[in-house]
Amino acid sequence: MIEVTNLKKVFGPIRAVDGVSFTVNQGDVLGFIGPNGAGKTTTMRMIACLTRPNEGTARINGHDILKDSLGVRKSIGYLPENTPLYGEMTTISFLGFVCEIRGLVGAEKVREIERVVQVCSLSEVLYQTIETLSKGYRKRVGLALTLIGDPPVLILDDPTAGLDPNQKRDVRRLINNMASYKAIIVSTHILEELDAICNRSIVIHRGRIVADGTPAEFREQGGGRIDDFFEAVTRGRE
């Protein structure tokens, strides 16, 4: 469902992403890990058509990011880093806005809002403005945003950042529940998260993929500890 071929992105002298290729199929949850500034967010933004690669391309659900940006965006639910949302809107009007942009109106819109509100447990804050919500709720509104219209591909940039342990667990559970019928990419800093939600992961460092495998394989190579493995592949190359 997601085929990424040799993506490259240059910002001035910096090679932010330098030839990244991978595929994610339906039922896969791919964990994207790497140090800060490794190129995770840039890669995800290119896949979501928010910035254009200097080289390479990607196909999402059969749509090319360079040729059919609208088709790609119809197939993707994207959660940006730090969950920027329209603070002055209420939860329900924001979700309604997203529904309408995705072409859901009338009864369909009502049904879809009901569905995502239930999935993300938002019923308590429906009529609250987003700027007054706690971090956990904001994140959940962000997740609800990505689920509207049930896109087959989800790209979630650090969905558990800033959440407390219970909220983290909720988000992970949510992702696990959808894993079987979607292709999902999740970026994270937290190594334990790989075990909890991903069946595959990629370590990205200085714009390149330095490791690709299952969390279990990583642990094995790190002599039982994922963080040892992570340090070896990201520090060893400095």
Added chain:
Amino acid sequence: MMNTALVVMKRELRGYFTTPLAYVFLFVFLFFANFMTFRSPFFEARQADLRVFFDLLPVLFLFLVPAIGMKLWAEERKSGTIEVLFSLPVTVGRAVMGKFIAAWLFIAVALLLTFPMVITVNYLGSPDNWVIAAGYIGGLLLAGCYLAVSMFCSSITANPVVSFILSVVICSLFVFADYPSVLLVLESFLSAAMLEAVENLSFVLHFESLRRGVIEFRDMAFYVLFITGWVLATAVWINGRREAG
């Protein structure tokens, strides 16, 4: 399927009324419009028309329209919501259109709310209401010009204040382009043809005949081209930025 430009417009318009911005704008605009109109020798002139009000518009808009336009894109960029907007299936062109029309409609509402003035002059005398209608059409087009410039300025910076100042400066160039004192300075180094070209860029010059009730093709063409040009420039700029960064 509902047009995405319309969805963006609806969201934007609603946004105005959920923040104090709309009410502050309406209050300030209506206060100054009425105060300045009736404070001027309006009654002494003993003429039932809205000439004074329409004379006032170019200067009143100069500060108020950029206040509406400044947030259109700058705020989206500053808060990062532009990422959310463009991760959804909406084209840049439609988003730009939606936002522009929302802001323009809002200013149209502000203009409409000056209707007590029309009632007043009709009560005091018998004005030519066609002239007044033409003046309003001109006022709306004039506002569109300021707004198009402001929206462009808003798209090139993530700072609403910078965007405001930039739009006031650029708009004032177009407002004062046909002022005798400006032309006098330009005369010293521009040829006559270029001087005329500069003069023709003035918002006020093109507002002149509309204000007197004459709808001329060249004025309409100027407004349409001017607004389309700046709106297109905004779309091109945002698209370019998306590709780069």
